Amino acid sequence: MKLISVDDHVFEHPRVWLDRLPHGLQDRGPRIVETDDGSERWLLEGELVSHLEVNMGLSASAGLDWHERSFEPLRFDQMLPGTYDPVARLKDMDEDGVWAQTCFPTFARFAGVRFLTMKDKALALLCVKAYNDFILDEWCAAAPHRYIPLIILPLWDVDLSALEIERCGPRGARAITFPDATFPIGLPSIYTGEWDRVFSAAAEHELVLCMHFGSSGLEPAVDPLAPQAVTTSLFGITLYSTMATWVMSPVFHRHPTLKIAFSEGGIGWWPFALMRMDTVWEHYRFYNLERQIDKETRPSDVVRSNVYGCFIDDPLGVKLRHDIGVRNIMWESDYPHADSLWPKSRENAQRVFADVPDQEVRQIVETNARRVFRFP
Amino acid sequence: MKLISVDDHVFEHPRVWLDRLPHGLQDRGPRIVETDDGSERWLLEGELVSHLEVNMGLSASAGLDWHERSFEPLRFDQMLPGTYDPVARLKDMDEDGVWAQTCFPTFARFAGVRFLTMKDKALALLCVKAYNDFILDEWCAAAPHRYIPLIILPLWDVDLSALEIERCGPRGARAITFPDATFPIGLPSIYTGEWDRVFSAAAEHELVLCMHFGSSGLEPAVDPLAPQAVTTSLFGITLYSTMATWVMSPVFHRHPTLKIAFSEGGIGWWPFALMRMDTVWEHYRFYNLERQIDKETRPSDVVRSNVYGCFIDDPLGVKLRHDIGVRNIMWESDYPHADSLWPKSRENAQRVFADVPDQEVRQIVETNARRVFRFP
Numbered sequence: 032m033k034l035i036s037v038d039d040h041v042f043e044h045p046r047v048w049l050d051r052l053p054h055g056l057q058d059r060g061p062r063i064v065e066t067d068d069g070s071e072r073w074l075l076e077g078e079l080v081s082h083l084e085v086n087m088g089l090s091a092s093a094g095l096d097w098h099e100r101s102f103e104p105l106r107f108d109q110m111l112p113g114t115y116d117p118v119a120r121l122k123d124m125d126e127d128g129v130w131a132q133t134c135f136p137t138f139a140r141f142a143g144v145r146f147l148t149m150k151d152k153a154l155a156l157l158c159v160k161a162y163n164d165f166i167l168d169e170w171c172a173a174a175p176h177r178y179i180p181l182i183i184l185p186l187w188d189v190d191l192s193a194l195e196i197e198r199c200g201p202r203g204a205r206a207i208t209f210p211d212a213t214f215p216i217g218l219p220s221i222y223t224g225e226w227d228r229v230f231s232a233a234a235e236h237e238l239v240l241c242m243h244f245g246s247s248g249l250e251p252a253v254d255p256l257a258p259q260a261v262t263t264s265l266f267g268i269t270l271y272s273t274m275a276t277w278v279m280s281p282v283f284h285r286h287p288t289l290k291i292a293f294s295e296g297g298i299g300w301w302p303f304a305l306m307r308m309d310t311v312w313e314h315y316r317f318y319n320l321e322r323q324i325d326k327e328t329r330p331s332d333v334v335r336s337n338v339y340g341c342f343i344d345d346p347l348g349v350k351l352r353h354d355i356g357v358r359n360i361m362w363e364s365d366y367p368h369a370d371s372l373w374p375k376s377r378e379n380a381q382r383v384f385a386d387v388p389d390q391e392v393r394q395i396v397e398t399n400a401r402r403v404f405r406f407p
Numbered sequence: 408m409k410l411i412s413v414d415d416h417v418f419e420h421p422r423v424w425l426d427r428l429p430h431g432l433q434d435r436g437p438r439i440v441e442t443d444d445g446s447e448r449w450l451l452e453g454e455l456v457s458h459l460e461v462n463m464g465l466s467a468s469a470g471l472d473w474h475e476r477s478f479e480p481l482r483f484d485q486m487l488p489g490t491y492d493p494v495a496r497l498k499d500m501d502e503d504g505v506w507a508q509t510c511f512p513t514f515a516r517f518a519g520v521r522f523l524t525m526k527d528k529a530l531a532l533l534c535v536k537a538y539n540d541f542i543l544d545e546w547c548a549a550a551p552h553r554y555i556p557l558i559i560l561p562l563w564d565v566d567l568s569a570l571e572i573e574r575c576g577p578r579g580a581r582a583i584t585f586p587d588a589t590f591p592i593g594l595p596s597i598y599t600g601e602w603d604r605v606f607s608a609a610a611e612h613e614l615v616l617c618m619h620f621g622s623s624g625l626e627p628a629v630d631p632l633a634p635q636a637v638t639t640s641l642f643g644i645t646l647y648s649t650m651a652t653w654v655m656s657p658v659f660h661r662h663p664t665l666k667i668a669f670s671e672g673g674i675g676w677w678p679f680a681l682m683r684m685d686t687v688w689e690h691y692r693f694y695n696l697e698r699q700i701d702k703e704t705r706p707s708d709v710v711r712s713n714v715y716g717c718f719i720d721d722p723l724g725v726k727l728r729h730d731i732g733v734r735n736i737m738w739e740s741d742y743p744h745a746d747s748l749w750p751k752s753r754e755n756a757q758r759v760f761a762d763v764p765d766q767e768v769r770q771i772v773e774t775n776a777r778r779v780f781r782f783p
Contacts, residue, residue, distance in 0.1 A: 097690050214630050222632035249628055252645075254590050254652050256598035258699055260691035264651040264684045264706075268644060269628075275640040276630050299679035306675060306723050308640045314473050314745075315636035323634055330640075347682050347730070354723070369690075 032393050033130035034377055035400040037179070037341050038243065038294040038363035041134035041170060042091065042115040043162070045071075045107070051161035052154075059151065060158055061138060063107075070104045073138050076150055085138050093123075093367035093374075100369060114367045117173035124177065128377025129364050130397075131406065133179040133241070134170065135208055135294065136162060141246035142210040143183025147218075152187065159185045159195065167202050179404050181206045181241060186218060189225060193232040200236030205404045206292070207233060209240040210247035211273045221280050222323065230282060234289045239339075239403055243294040244270050266370075270296035271304050274338060278308060278330045281323055283337045290403060292339040295365060298348030301340060301355045305331040335359060339403055343370055346383050352391065361403070362396045408769050409506035410753055411776040413555070413717050414619065414670040414739035417510035417546060418467065418491040419538070421447075421483070427537035428530075435527065436534055437514060439483075446480045449514055452526055461514050469499075469743035469750075476745060490743045493549035500553065504753025505740050506773075507782065509555040509617070510546065511584055511670065512538060517622035518586040519559025523594075528563065535561045535571065543578050555780050557582045557617060562594060565601060569608040576612030581780045582668070583609060585616040586623035587649045597656050598699065606658060610665045615715075615779055619670040620646050642746075646672035647680050650714060654684060654706045657699055659713045666779060668715040671741060674724030677716060677731045681707040711735060715779055719746055722759050728767065737779070738772045 045063040052060040064074045073080040082104035091110045092100045107115060113123035124132060139145045139162050149155035163182045171178035182204045184192040196207065210216060219225040233240060244267050251265040270293045277283070277291060308330035316326045325333070334356075341361040342348050352360060362380065365371040372379045384392045401407055421439040428436040440450045449456040458480035467486040468476045483491060489499035500508060515521045515538050525531035539558045547554040558580045560568040572583065586592060595601040609616060620643050627641040646669045653659070653667060684706035692702045701709070710732075717737040718724050728736060738756065741747040748755045760768045777783055 097693050212628070212630065215628070220630050220632040222630065251648050252588070252591070252625055252628070253648055254588065254596050254598065256596040257652050258655060258691070260687050260700060261648075261651045261655050263691065264655075264680075264687045265648055267683075268647060271644060272627050272629055272637075272641055275637045276633050279634060279637050279640075297679065297683065299682060300676055302723050303673065303675035303679070304640075306721070307643075307673065310720065311636050311640045315634070315639065317473055324636055344686065345682070347678050 032397050034128060034362065034364075034380065034396045035131040035179075035406070036129050036364040036366070036376075037133045037241075037292065037361045037400050037404070039132040039134045039366045040090070040114075040137055040368055041166075042086070042107075042110065043136065043138045043165070044115040047165045048158060048161050051164055052157055056154055056157065059154060060161075069106075071106045072104070075145070076154075080138070084140065089369040090137065091367045092369045093371045111367060117170045117178065121174055121177060123366065123373065126374045127364060127366065129366075131177045131179060131400075132364065132366065133181050133206065133404070134166070135181065135241075135243055136183060139183055141243040142186070142208045144186065144210060144216055144246070147186050147216060155187070156185050156191060159183055160198075163195065163199050163204070167199065167204065171203070175203075179206065179400075179406050180204045181208055182238075183208055184229070186210070189228050193228040196229065196232040196236055196238060200232075200238060204236075204238055205406060206239040206241050208246065209242055209291075211242040211244055211270060212247040212249045212276070215247045215249050221277065221282055227285065230286045230289050234286045237288075237405060240289070240291045241294055242270065242273055242291060244296050267296035268300060271300060274304055274334065275308055275330075278333045278338065279312070279324050281325070283333050284325055287336075290337055290339065292341070292361070292403065294341060295343070295363065295370070296340060297345045298340040298342045298355055298360055299345045299351065301348065302351045305334060305354070339399070344372060344379055344383065349383055349387060352387070352395070357391050357394050358399060360395045361400045408773050410504060410738065410740075410756065410772045411507045411555075411782070412505050412740040412742070412752075413509045413617075413668065413737045413776050413780070415508040415510045415742045416466070416513055416744055417542075418462070418483075418486065419512065419514045419541070420491040423541045424534060424537050427540055428533055432530055432533065435530060436537075445482075447482045448480070451521070452530075456514070460516065465745040466513065467743045468745045469747045487743060493546045493554065497550055497553060499742065499749065502750045503740060503742065505742075507553045507555060507776075508740065508742065509557050509582065509780070510542070511557065511617075511619055512559060515559055517619040518562070518584045520562065520586060520592055520622065523562050523592060531563070532561050532567060535559055536574075539571065539575050539580070543575065543580065547579070551579075555582060555776075555782050556580045557584055559584055560605070562586070565604050569604040572605065572608040572612055572614060576608075576614060580612075580614055581782060582615040582617050584622065585618055585667075587618040587620055587646060588623040588625045588652070591623045591625050597653065597658055603661065606662045606665050610662045613664075613781060616665070616667045617670055618646065618649055618667060620672050643672035644676060647676060650680055650710065651684055651706075654709045654714065655688070655700055657701070659709050660701055663712075666713055666715065668717070668737070668779065670717060671719070671739065671746070672716060673721045674716040674718045674731055674736055675721045675727065677724065678727045681710060681730070715775070720748060720755055720759065725759055725763060728763070728771070733767050733770050734775060736771045737776045
């Protein structure tokens with residue numbers, strides 16, 4: 032079996048935008064500067080970007096012993112070359128036993144929201160296009176059979192977003208990274224219908240909307256004195272909120288072929304979510320305040336036809352795979368993040384799948400991703 | 408088997424505080440007034456309290472058809488008498504096949520936080536004591552073998568809170584309702600040690616800390632245009648945050664006999680939470696920023712010795728009861744809230760437990776609650 036991972040991360044190298052923005056704009060676009068303390072930092076529109084958002088140690092700590100990990104910034108020469116080089120990455124994937132990956136942005140942020148807050152929106156659009164050109168023409172082109180192309184959108188404008196889908200779809204894009212919630216970043220609700228042009232374009236070009244937890248900044252509210260382990264324990268569960276929000280919205284009735292895929296959320300909580308949503312729907316669909324809810328289709332049926340999940344290491348989810356739907360489960364390696372098991376992803380998968388029939392393992396680690404992302 | 412429910416709700420009747428506050432203070436304490444539109448509203452310190460917090464229809468809708476339910480305020484004469492009368496309640500419990508209940512406040516709010524924001528803190532303390540006297544001397548005294556006494560605390564002062572535990576413990580209190588998080592209501596974090604006197608008193612008097620979801624106002628962040636069904640689908644999952652926050656804190660190491668019980672959170676998500684917390688702990692316990700974490704005891708072991716859950720209707724949780732720990736599961740009827748299955752709680756329980764051995768059913772519906780709440 033060839034393992035296909037649907038959630039990994041690319042560190043954009045220093046020349047991604049320098050090589051692609053027009054002369055005269057390169058200085059205001061994203062570029063790396065070296066600070067007095069010897070760290071490398073991204074600069075955008077004259078402002079330094081926090082390393083906690085882009086190059087902190089935990090984001091590129093695959094393979095490091097847990098004692099060596101930290102929130103401190105990393106220089107490119109302190110990272111594994113595979114974090115920013117698509118050819119070096121292939122060697123790391125081979126070592127990990129992973130055939131293909133789907134890479135989310137880092138500097139541009141999981142859902143490309145970096146460019147949403149730029150002052151110069153003309154420049155911001157060029158930055159989005161430059162990222163997508165980098166992903167299509169440089170990163171994925173280095174090994175087209177081993178990278179699933181995932182693009183970002185100029186989220187501040189639905190018409191421009193639809194145009195970007197129409198531009199990149201025919202060039203081989205297979206997925207779009209979309210925020211796991213719109214309200215935290217000031218974007219229109221999916222209940223308004225304002226996104227319809229984007230969803231229609233995504234459905235027409237058969238691009239999956241991939242939603243990484245945390246991509247909108249939506250985080251579980253946690254005691255401010257609690258250690259990071261508490262927040263990390265809750266990673267992913269915000270996608271339950273995303274699931275309920277999408278499944279009880281009119282989006283999938285209007286766009287029945289649209290697919291969404293959750294990234295790094297785990298799947299062990301899905302059976303509870305499906306049960307709970309069905310129970311609530313059973314009562315609330317006739318409830319007088321709930322006119323927007325589809326009264327005919329159970330939420331769990333909407334999930335099974337339109338929603339996909341994935342996991343790194345979730346023995347419970349694997350045990351409950353039939354409560355979820357084997358066709359809805361994919362697998363991820365999360366390279367090079369702290370949660371990744373690299374270089375033992377395949378070894379760990381063998382352990383997790385020890386009691387699962389081969390045919391189902393193949394669906395989860397390979398053929399579901401090939402079907403959903405049209406990656407034969 | 409006698410069904411013991413560990414999560415139900417009392418509507419404080421109009422004379423709870425009028426009968427107990429000293430003359431001269433009754434006017435500023437909680438009392439019911441009739442407004443021009445014919446509704447009954449609580450008045451406290453001269454201000455009307457929103458009916459959405461206390462007497463909206465969904466809070467007293469047990470037995471109503473779903474088409475009849477709403478957020479509109481209810482007058483006492485529109486509610487089942489069992490909502491506010493402990494003798495009438497017994498008949499409703501008999502009809503429901505429920506032997507005993509554990510009632511949370513309504514006007515005083517789930518964790519008694521109503522009095523936390525009062526201007527006159529001397530009056531606030533009297534209001535807390537009056538509520539506890541009502542629960543101990545009137546509500547539970549109406550049928551001591553059928554009501555588990557649950558008290559509230561003057562949460563703004565840990566010394567007063569400890570004194571209230573010492574006052575009510577010997578009078579038969581069995582549990583304390585405590586907020587599911589402290590930071591949303593401006594109280595000290597459980598990581599500071601400031602609560603130690605309270606936790607010591609609770610442990611010494613063997614009172615369980617009951618945490619109802621939403622009792623601190625902590626709610627899952629949801630798209631503002633999403634229907635109520637989305638929020639309702641997520642009810643309970645905030646207790647996963649509570650679980651991680653408590654289990655990774657030093658509280659149970661300092662107070663190893665202290666027990667906490669989650670109310671209305673469901674249990675079907677517990678196996679995922681236990682697995683995820685153990686996985687994170689396995690890495691993060693040695694992580695340099697995480698000095699507060701117990702490095703010896705797995706979070707799931709802390710849960711099994713100190714944390715209890717309950718459910719109304721959670722077939723998945725019942726199926727996974729051995730992944731949770733049968734000793735940690737209790738049952739609830741949630742009378743008279745919208746989620747209650749009254750008057751079919753027992754009938755529904757029979758369906759949910761159809762495939763479970765009698766001995767385990769008895770633990771879940773009866774003997775665990777008798778042991779945890781010392782209610783023989």
